[in-house]
Amino acid sequence: MTGGKTAKPALLSGGNPQIPKGFGDAPVRAWIAAAPGWKGDAARRLDALIERTVPGVKKAVKWNTPLYAVEDGAWFMSFHAFDRYLKVAFFRGAALDPLPPVGSKQKDVRYLHIHEDDTMDEPRLTDWIRQASRLPGERM
Template identity: 40%
Template sequence: MTHPDPVGERLAALPGWRGDTLRRVRALIRAALPGVQETVKWAKAGSPGVPVWEHAGIICTGESYARAVKLTFPRGAALPDPAGLFNASLDGKVRRAIDLHEGDTLDGAAFGDLIRAAAAANEQAQAARKRR
């Protein structure tokens, strides 16, 4: 029995470098955090929705724009980023993002560390909510 794969379908529908970039990001996320939950959220008329990766909350979203693929981390401001991957939404107090443009490369090891840190931050926040 096959299971629906809305993220795979969404990424397959993206042509060119944006689709290639998000498929690579997906592979890096899955390698860093086996068992990560994948969904497509915020679909509406005129928008097929946004791929979302979750573990005890949203880790990151993968949005596709004309000139960039944006990976947004809702708790990004609280995450260690020694490799300096975050390059967008730097003024916010909570979220951070990585904008990838055509031809950009992403440090897979550093990105995997960021994914694991985001998952750990979500687990800590979830545990804190349960203690209240």
């Protein structure tokens, strides 16, 4: 701290905030607060949607990425900032119906990319979040 002000976290490539590894709501809130502009707004809305859809959801930041779980250490989704979009990962996304639109090199993972001018389809996201939270989580 300098002059009573807390330094803002560094931004990595794509505007992804560099947040220390941590468990619980506080590190995720810190990541969201540090995300620049529209990415922070989209992440805030996504986080609130996850909380409403999965009461008691467990949270963490690992690898500068917010993660969400029903069971400790068994993550069902995450998001990460890139230059032009927020990448939402569903770790068992290949089991969701309908499939999230973006494939992965990993057979079970599917993505949704949220761009600055996109309208967030909250009913579709809520359905995917609910489905994903009921599947076995990914241990990382």
